[in-house]
Amino acid sequence: MDKIRIRGGRPLQGRLAISGAKNAALPLMAAALLSDETLTLTNLPHLADISTLATLLAQHGVEIALNGGAADGAQGRVIELTARRIRSTTAPYDLVRKMRASVLVLGPLVAREGHAKVSLPGGCAIGTRPVDLHIMGLEQLGAEIEVTEGYINARAPNGLQGARIVFPKVSVGATENLMMAASLARGETVLVNAAREPEIVDLAACLNAMGASIEGAGTDTIRIQGRDRLHRATHRIVADRIETGTYVMAAAATGGEVELVGTSLHLIEAAADVLRGAGVEFEPTVDGFKVRRTGDLVGVDVMTEPYPGFPTDLQAQMMGLMTMAKGASMITETIFENRFMHVPELVRMGANVTIHGASALVRGVPRLTGAPVMATDLRASVSLVIAGLVAQGETLLNRVYHLDRGYERLEEKLAACGADVTRIKAD
Numbered sequence: 001m002d003k004i005r006i007r008g009g010r011p012l013q014g015r016l017a018i019s020g021a022k023n024a025a026l027p028l029m030a031a032a033l034l035s036d037e038t039l040t041l042t043n044l045p046h047l048a049d050i051s052t053l054a055t056l057l058a059q060h061g062v063e064i065a066l067n068g069g070a071a072d073g074a075q076g077r078v079i080e081l082t083a084r085r086i087r088s089t090t091a092p093y094d095l096v097r098k099m100r101a102s103v104l105v106l107g108p109l110v111a112r113e114g115h116a117k118v119s120l121p122g123g124c125a126i127g128t129r130p131v132d133l134h135i136m137g138l139e140q141l142g143a144e145i146e147v148t149e150g151y152i153n154a155r156a157p158n159g160l161q162g163a164r165i166v167f168p169k170v171s172v173g174a175t176e177n178l179m180m181a182a183s184l185a186r187g188e189t190v191l192v193n194a195a196r197e198p199e200i201v202d203l204a205a206c207l208n209a210m211g212a213s214i215e216g217a218g219t220d221t222i223r224i225q226g227r228d229r230l231h232r233a234t235h236r237i238v239a240d241r242i243e244t245g246t247y248v249m250a251a252a253a254t255g256g257e258v259e260l261v262g263t264s265l266h267l268i269e270a271a272a273d274v275l276r277g278a279g280v281e282f283e284p285t286v287d288g289f290k291v292r293r294t295g296d297l298v299g300v301d302v303m304t305e306p307y308p309g310f311p312t313d314l315q316a317q318m319m320g321l322m323t324m325a326k327g328a329s330m331i332t333e334t335i336f337e338n339r340f341m342h343v344p345e346l347v348r349m350g351a352n353v354t355i356h357g358a359s360a361l362v363r364g365v366p367r368l369t370g371a372p373v374m375a376t377d378l379r380a381s382v383s384l385v386i387a388g389l390v391a392q393g394e395t396l397l398n399r400v401y402h403l404d405r406g407y408e409r410l411e412e413k414l415a416a417c418g419a420d421v422t423r424i425k426a427d
């Protein structure tokens, strides 16, 4: 297994290109199942999760062509997905277990074929993560659903019928699954208490380019007029706001100045507000924005919330940053019940963090020290990278496959900004 070695103490300086968003790309790729014509997505990030979903889609019969990318000097790759015919409506456990977002094929498959059998994704390191809201929503669109032997069996032999669906809790994935399914249902669907993330807005824009009729994406009420069929389209994947926020925190931690390009400050407004309070400065530029820290970092309190609140996917990185701030910081996680897996590893690097239920109290320390560390999920891993960039000595990060799920060429991007970061390839 590969490892990442970081020698801390160098401020980040320079320009860093932000990739297309993993969490936008995954539902967008699943949307290809809704049409028998080609969906072309540009600005595709090169990530393990994208390959996992491509394998699943190919198994359903989607023809896939991939072009461009860093090797050709291009920023982002182009993927063409054509679901001329659905070969299989079963998403098997072996593929779904690798990545929870695989459940996003459920809505499109039932809507297009009238039936689907999708493995329950199960929990993961950050929480139990049920899919009851996806199932409840599809049932309200008229699907008959049975969960047996670890599979969601959905049938809608006469097609789906639009409905008013009120989510009792905000769910990004359920909003996406239902938005896709409703695009091919008869009549109008209204999603109430829908998720408002930029990835939802991006999916709606792409579906509309494919001929769907979706209004209100980005607000908590989304209206969808069902269509008989969707058609070919080309769509550029929105910038990754979590990658953006991660590099913002890395730059702030090291006390450097970095221009993040191909992204936008408005994608991370809640995080930027909190970070301003901690002493981080931002300046919009033509291609993105600059981030710098000139004074001390100051401890601030943070609570994760659905968009437009502070994202749970930046909580671990924020904690990495707060370990070295002056004063204390209370970090409260409200979305996932087990998303503090980075705490023991940060503590091994000299951080002072104690967990109290859903909150972590971080008391800033003057110095972190490098150590061999490992993490059990994607964002936890990258919080250790942030700590390693400022720690004295060497940090050796194990289980790099977590990082490879969501960070494209992380070591190259950081090294180009002056960090001493290298990947040690497994033999």
Ligand SMILES: CC(=O)N[C@H]1[C@@H](OP(=O)(O)OP(=O)(O)OC[C@H]2O[C@@H](n3ccc(=O)[nH]c3=O)[C@H](O)[C@@H]2O)O[C@H](CO)[C@@H](O)[C@@H]1O
Residues within 6 Å of the ligand: 022, 023, 024, 026, 100, 101, 127, 128, 129, 130, 131, 132, 133, 134, 135, 169, 170, 171, 172, 173, 174, 195, 312, 313, 335, 336, 337
């Ligand atoms: C691929 C992708 O886009 N992943 C993101 C997506 O995950 P994902 O779409 O899985 O997250 P959700 O928004 O659905 O989950 C939010 C909360 O709702 C709960 N829930 C969800 C669905 C359901 O049927 N029942 C239920 O109880 C979850 O356990 C969690 O506590 O949004 C999360 C919250 O911003 C992010 O952390 C993930 O990075």
Ligand SMILES: C=C(OP(=O)(O)O)C(=O)O
Residues within 6 Å of the ligand: 023, 099, 100, 101, 124, 313, 378, 379, 406
């Ligand atoms: C939790 C994440 O992803 P997933 O929902 O795919 O597990 C994430 O991107 O931080």
